[in-house]
Amino acid sequence: MSEVKSKYLVDERGYFGKFGGAYIPEMLYPNVEELRRSYLEIMGSPAFKADFDHLLKDFVGRPTPLYFAGRLSETFGANIYLKREDLCHTGAHKVNNTVGQILLAQALGKKRVIAETGAGQHGVATATVCALMGIDCIIYMGEIDMARQKPNVERMKILGAEVRPATSGSKTLKDATNEAMRHWINNPQDTHYIIGSVVGPHPYPDMVARFQSVISEEIKWQLKEKEGKENPDHVFACVGGGSNAAGAYYHYLDAEEVNLVAVEASGLGNNTGKSAATTALGREGVLHGSRTLLMQTDDGQVVEPYSISAGLDYPGIGPFHAHLFDSGRGQFVGVTDEEAMNAGVLLSRLEGIIPAVESAHAISALGKVKLKETDIVVVNLSGRGDKDLETYIKWGKY
Amino acid sequence: MNRIDQAFLDKKERLLNVYYTAGFPNLEDTLDIAKALDAGGADLIEIGLPFSDPVADGPTIQESSTKALANGMTLNKLFSQLQDLREHVEVPVLLMGYINPVLQYGFEKFCAKCAEVGIDGLILPDLPMYEYEELYKDVLEKYGLYNVFLITPQTSDERIQKIDELSKGFIYMVSSASTTGAKKGISSEQINYFQKIKSANLRNKRLIGFGISDNESFSKACEYADGAIIGSAFIKLVEQDSSAENIKNYIQGVKSPLS
Numbered sequence A: 001m002s003e004v005k006s007k008y009l010v011d012e013r014g015y016f017g018k019f020g021g022a023y024i025p026e027m028l029y030p031n032v033e034e035l036r037r038s039y040l041e042i043m044g045s046p047a048f049k050a051d052f053d054h055l056l057k058d059f060v061g062r063p064t065p066l067y068f069a070g071r072l073s074e075t076f077g078a079n080i081y082l083k084r085e086d087l088c089h090t091g092a093h094k095v096n097n098t099v100g101q102i103l104l105a106q107a108l109g110k111k112r113v114i115a116e117t118g119a120g121q122h123g124v125a126t127a128t129v130c131a132l133m134g135i136d137c138i139i140y141m142g143e144i145d146m147a148r149q150k151p152n153v154e155r156m157k158i159l160g161a162e163v164r165p166a167t168s169g170s171k172t173l174k175d176a177t178n179e180a181m182r183h184w185i186n187n188p189q190d191t192h193y194i195i196g197s198v199v200g201p202h203p204y205p206d207m208v209a210r211f212q213s214v215i216s217e218e219i220k221w222q223l224k225e226k227e228g229k230e231n232p233d234h235v236f237a238c239v240g241g242g243s244n245a246a247g248a249y250y251h252y253l254d255a256e257e258v259n260l261v262a263v264e265a266s267g268l269g270n271n272t273g274k275s276a277a278t279t280a281l282g283r284e285g286v287l288h289g290s291r292t293l294l295m296q297t298d299d300g301q302v303v304e305p306y307s308i309s310a311g312l313d314y315p316g317i318g319p320f321h322a323h324l325f326d327s328g329r330g331q332f333v334g335v336t337d338e339e340a341m342n343a344g345v346l347l348s349r350l351e352g353i354i355p356a357v358e359s360a361h362a363i364s365a366l367g368k369v370k371l372k373e374t375d376i377v378v379v380n381l382s383g384r385g386d387k388d389l390e391t392y393i394k395w396g397k398y
Numbered sequence B: 001m002n003r004i005d006q007a008f009l010d011k012k013e014r015l016l017n018v019y020y021t022a023g024f025p026n027l028e029d030t031l032d033i034a035k036a037l038d039a040g041g042a043d044l045i046e047i048g049l050p051f052s053d054p055v056a057d058g059p060t061i062q063e064s065s066t067k068a069l070a071n072g073m074t075l076n077k078l079f080s081q082l083q084d085l086r087e088h089v090e091v092p093v094l095l096m097g098y099i100n101p102v103l104q105y106g107f108e109k110f111c112a113k114c115a116e117v118g119i120d121g122l123i124l125p126d127l128p129m130y131e132y133e134e135l136y137k138d139v140l141e142k143y144g145l146y147n148v149f150l151i152t153p154q155t156s157d158e159r160i161q162k163i164d165e166l167s168k169g170f171i172y173m174v175s176s177a178s179t180t181g182a183k184k185g186i187s188s189e190q191i192n193y194f195q196k197i198k199s200a201n202l203r204n205k206r207l208i209g210f211g212i213s214d215n216e217s218f219s220k221a222c223e224y225a226d227g228a229i230i231g232s233a234f235i236k237l238v239e240q241d242s243s244a245e246n247i248k249n250y251i252q253g254v255k256s257p258l259s
């Protein structure tokens, strides 16, 4: 992790522009404060860096390739590279963050790890590193998601994690997050909470973005090797909470000539009431400890989002992305279920890569942004489609 | 004088503060329960604003919030229910809730409405101290509202001092590291914490909440603080029977001196 300074990153108060902060009840304050005080020091220590680099290389399989997608390039009329996060161990970028946080949990002397998960990718990535380190692991997952994502539930159990159903509220990702926070309130001393995206109270969004920043750190030197320059014209990434996008943008934030394209899930369409496109439908609000953009009613109750992709099915985005949207630094694009599924099949046929449905949203957005023949485009392919086989089968149009 | 200060002047010890969720069990119960609490002998009242994602609450208050929202409770609705509050209720009334609905309503508009209907204080557990000082303190003061902060057994001494400086009315002592309603009874570890705070000579009055449910736990808490707060246990009571009679019997039972 090389140090980056940018006006788009967190300030000393824990804010990205006017978004972020730590809106937490006093019961969570000591845990979050312990983390806030220590994360930079721990992450900056030579021992931590050595362990992190070693695990990313030999356990996760980094660096992930930057692959020139020739047939995809012809189709969209630009020079398109895929950053192959789908080749990470466990099948998605999520593990970059869990490797970092498990080392942090160890450095803090924590005996147990908790996490929330929606699709199960972050849950699996967390259960994986807990198994690796021999640390107890409890994963909260919405009861509805547990039924939709059965194989991932079993993967977590095989890895030795306890999967606890979140039965409150809408029984999906935001409720799993609520339950994880409640667990943390009730077990303040011995537990570390591994949040799975750039959401939550400061320092989580900053910490998770730092762990994921390895993605753009690699893109820079890989592109230099292939194109003779570090900066592409566009970087595309899907945004649920925003961790893979934060990682893919991180080293390009101040290179204003690089267009940062953030792809949100529009579900059945933004005006159908079945969407998860936060920047299109949300307003400023506070959820899970940070001030950010949030889908909510006029009365400030959080709205249940919808997307075919469980990983994008979250009613907010991280403060990092709220700031990119608010400042105009990022270009936000919505992609519907149908467009994403078509793009998933297209990538499979053109390049022999079946993407995660989340990542298929990013691919689809290639058709929504004006690209020139000479443009160099990087799409962050955040995950592979194995976990989504059931979704592809139900979709059926291939 | 703020009614909260008046309450602590009038009564020197064993003040009982009762929390309940607005719009629960039925949408139109809000004012009736406040009246019954006032008539039944509660010394302060805390009305909870239901929120879709109450992370600091245990199952009882969560479920009451979900039910209240399903009943149609909103902030607009609440303020209209409380329009005549001060014709019926004398004791101090605080609103307790998560910050998001308040921000959507508009913080200043919210405070103005509170002052208009006769609310005396706010408890907004997820409003951070820094933001309170920078953005909201002046607004609260403008409308004569007190902001109550929480401390827990994990709160550092230094932070307790700071919270004591900022708090008005009283400090809400969370009895243990937990969500609301989680633990039953009072352990020796908790007694040590109560004792420590009691001898810290804080500027503010102190009420102990979380896990207080009956005469025994109330009396125990009152040995170490100016009074105590009951929430989940009261929610369970009104869920069964929210009549004024039942509420009065319960309050009297909780407050009666230990035999």
Ligand SMILES: Cc1ncc(COP(=O)(O)O)c(C=O)c1O
Residues within 6 Å of the ligand: A092, A093, A118, A119, A120, A121, A122, A196, A197, A198, A238, A239, A240, A241, A242, A243, A244, A245, A310, A311, A312, A356, A358, A359, A382, A383, A384
């Ligand atoms: C493959 C994949 N991509 C993207 C996401 C969305 O998360 P984020 O926006 O934090 O990258 C997920 C979440 O589960 C995922 O599994």
